[in-house]
Amino acid sequence: MPTKIEKDSVTGTETTGHEWDGIKELNTPLPKWWIYTFYATIAFSLVYYVLYPSIPGIRGYFAGTLGYDQRIDVANDLAAAQQQHAPYVTRIGQASLDDIKADPQLYTFASTGGRIAFNNNCAGCHQVGGAGAKGYPNLADDDWIWGGKVEEIIQTIRHGVRSADADTRQNAMPRFGLDGMLKRNEIDDVANYVLSLSGAKHDAAAAGRGAPIYAEQCVACHGEKGVGNPEVGAPRLSDGIWLYGGDLKSVTESIASARAGMMPSWGERLDEATIKMLAVYVHGLGGGK
Amino acid sequence: MDSAAESKARPVNADPPLVRAARKAEPIPAASTSLYAERVRVYPRRVRGAYRRVKWALLGFCLAVYYLLPWLRWDRGPTAPDQAVLIDMPGRRAYFFMVEIWPQEVYLLTGLLVLGAVTLFLVTSLLGRVWCGYACPQTVWTDLFMLVERLIEGDRNTRMKRDQSPISAAKVILKTVKHGAWLAIAAATGGAWVLYFKDAPTVLVELFTGRSSVEVYFFVGLFTATTYVLAGWAREQVCTYMCPWPRFQAAMQDEQTLAVTYRAWRGEPRGKHKQGDSWDGRGDCVDCRGCVHVCPTGIDIRDGQQLECINCGLCIDACDEVMRKVGRPTGLIAFATLAGEAARARGEPWHYRLIRPRTIIYAAVLIVACLAMTAALVFRPITELHVLKDRMPIFVALSDGDIRNGYTVKVLNKSRDGADFNLTVEGLAGATMTFGGATVAGAPTLEIEARPDAVATYYVHVRAPRSSLSGEQNPVTFVMKDEKGETIARTETVFAGPGR
Numbered sequence: 001m002p003t004k005i006e007k008d009s010v011t012g013t014e015t016t017g018h019e020w021d022g023i024k025e026l027n028t029p030l031p032k033w034w035i036y037t038f039y040a041t042i043a044f045s046l047v048y049y050v051l052y053p054s055i056p057g058i059r060g061y062f063a064g065t066l067g068y069d070q071r072i073d074v075a076n077d078l079a080a081a082q083q084q085h086a087p088y089v090t091r092i093g094q095a096s097l098d099d100i101k102a103d104p105q106l107y108t109f110a111s112t113g114g115r116i117a118f119n120n121n122c123a124g125c126h127q128v129g130g131a132g133a134k135g136y137p138n139l140a141d142d143d144w145i146w147g148g149k150v151e152e153i154i155q156t157i158r159h160g161v162r163s164a165d166a167d168t169r170q171n172a173m174p175r176f177g178l179d180g181m182l183k184r185n186e187i188d189d190v191a192n193y194v195l196s197l198s199g200a201k202h203d204a205a206a207a208g209r210g211a212p213i214y215a216e217q218c219v220a221c222h223g224e225k226g227v228g229n230p231e232v233g234a235p236r237l238s239d240g241i242w243l244y245g246g247d248l249k250s251v252t253e254s255i256a257s258a259r260a261g262m263m264p265s266w267g268e269r270l271d272e273a274t275i276k277m278l279a280v281y282v283h284g285l286g287g288g289k
Numbered sequence: 290m291d292s293a294a295e296s297k298a299r300p301v302n303a304d305p306p307l308v309r310a311a312r313k314a315e316p317i318p319a320a321s322t323s324l325y326a327e328r329v330r331v332y333p334r335r336v337r338g339a340y341r342r343v344k345w346a347l348l349g350f351c352l353a354v355y356y357l358l359p360w361l362r363w364d365r366g367p368t369a370p371d372q373a374v375l376i377d378m379p380g381r382r383a384y385f386f387m388v389e390i391w392p393q394e395v396y397l398l399t400g401l402l403v404l405g406a407v408t409l410f411l412v413t414s415l416l417g418r419v420w421c422g423y424a425c426p427q428t429v430w431t432d433l434f435m436l437v438e439r440l441i442e443g444d445r446n447t448r449m450k451r452d453q454s455p456i457s458a459a460k461v462i463l464k465t466v467k468h469g470a471w472l473a474i475a476a477a478t479g480g481a482w483v484l485y486f487k488d489a490p491t492v493l494v495e496l497f498t499g500r501s502s503v504e505v506y507f508f509v510g511l512f513t514a515t516t517y518v519l520a521g522w523a524r525e526q527v528c529t530y531m532c533p534w535p536r537f538q539a540a541m542q543d544e545q546t547l548a549v550t551y552r553a554w555r556g557e558p559r560g561k562h563k564q565g566d567s568w569d570g571r572g573d574c575v576d577c578r579g580c581v582h583v584c585p586t587g588i589d590i591r592d593g594q595q596l597e598c599i600n601c602g603l604c605i606d607a608c609d610e611v612m613r614k615v616g617r618p619t620g621l622i623a624f625a626t627l628a629g630e631a632a633r634a635r636g637e638p639w640h641y642r643l644i645r646p647r648t649i650i651y652a653a654v655l656i657v658a659c660l661a662m663t664a665a666l667v668f669r670p671i672t673e674l675h676v677l678k679d680r681m682p683i684f685v686a687l688s689d690g691d692i693r694n695g696y697t698v699k700v701l702n703k704s705r706d707g708a709d710f711n712l713t714v715e716g717l718a719g720a721t722m723t724f725g726g727a728t729v730a731g732a733p734t735l736e737i738e739a740r741p742d743a744v745a746t747y748y749v750h751v752r753a754p755r756s757s758l759s760g761e762q763n764p765v766t767f768v769m770k771d772e773k774g775e776t777i778a779r780t781e782t783v784f785a786g787p788g789r
Contacts, residue, residue, distance in 0.1 A: 129681035285726075286693060
């Protein structure tokens, strides 16, 4: 350490005393305000460490003397939001479906709340906007397996399809091929007849042979000319809407092995008001009866 | 006086301001390269004259506009606020007399800023920085604060003496009264600011009864603080160091621009003059330093045009008074041009040229901007139709083979009257429409209501037979017609289908 601090002759500033290749560094200390601001931030952080959650441990962390937790904030926010919604939710829970439809304010709340509940619970299978996918019905069209009235939609949501619920929607199409009820060529003929019902591409001769088989095996559920029967969940076969595909191969497979999609029951998981709101939303997607 | 000798030896406008400021301050060691200049306190002396009167008049006008404009009423009917000038943030509207602006029309405010800038350019190329000297809020409030200061503390010499004297009861009282008065004006300024954002009578009552929001008190406090600090303490330092305008105003000025000018050819060589002495062989400047003492930025105009000069002309008033006293013609300092003074110094005649390429260009730009703004304002649509196609699902195939698409339709109605319109879709044979969620049969047209001063949103289903589609994307046009069948708005979009 030099006993005498050297001053640079050009600028009059003190040097650090270090020298590299004949070049000396000037000692220009940080401004005072900067230093004190820095000290203030250190003091602040010490206080913060004591008051707020700060030091991590192996099994937990030091929670701070104020007991602050962001999860509490979230819970409070959620509670506040729920309290704000409560009057509407109560009204929806008590109101009949006709009352909800008649009150524009209530209807807007129900369909908006229904959309959010749909995106949280249903969109995983039925897709956003109820667009559907193979095996998961499109809810925006006007073709309904179990009925498209609001009450019928509520029933389906609440108890599900082929679920563990006691009142679940339940039916079973026979496995005509796997269980040997029909021969391979008979299945082909019936498939062609089914395709002919909606005017799709088919083999007219095979369809002619399939007509009597259809009348014998299928008409009880699917109805004359394939009009379907929502009472027993028998899909309409005379339109262009196919849950598992409308080509000859897919229809043949449906007859041979049957299909049995399932939907969980939501009665225990969602409250009455939410189920009502869901039904109002789904009904309003465009296909409601 | 050594300073006089100094200015005499100095060529006109030779020194950069920082060097000059450094020289004004205490002598600094030659070894130091510090660029920091200590502020030299300015004590402007009272002055009377033509330019001072213009400055008082403009000051009164500007302050009156600022404080009184929010109180002006303008009837817009029962559904709209009746304040002539109002920026309604929560309501998302701005009102300026008969003009009402929606948020998406904020480009009109941008246009207003462009107009302001070009006007400033034009005026500066003609008259120099008169904006700075007469109408800039910094100048107006600083002038007001200086007036208050003079009324309470006395004129230049008294104030200088008091500031150098040791502390006394009288000094403390006077200073307290002055700062109290300044703070009162500053609070009135900050208080008036918020009147532009909410109904003025209501907000004033709320302010004084403690019922305004924290935000309102914050902005009142903010503008009180800035007014007090900038007009009371910072003053000319705002113009010299903070404001960007003096830095690039030189680009608008040329040798034909009128600016406050000391006529060196007439004034030099300067010197003291006793009554009865001859005026032969010397200039008209008697070196009384009156021009320096009255200057609000504390400069010597005899150094030539300089960055700190705000072109207020108070030095002209001070000089003319002295010239009359000593019996010489007035106008030793005057609004004059560099080219004109150079010509006069050579003894040649000079005429001011108002029309020059620069002023023609600025005026042309100004006219074009004015026309564009007026056209934008007059021809802006009062009713707008926006259509947003639903993308999830892109389309829905129905059981009878028809294809259905969903659209969100928004109808903007900027007028204060509601209207009913008929909505149809063109470009799609056999298309029918229903409101989303409705279980009624579709119709070729939908009746929609455009509520007054609002955006009405409808969810619309359009249904068309598969045979009328030409591909996956079918261009269609939503057309909105009024009850007389006149087309009000058209919006193009697409109708999606499964393709061939």
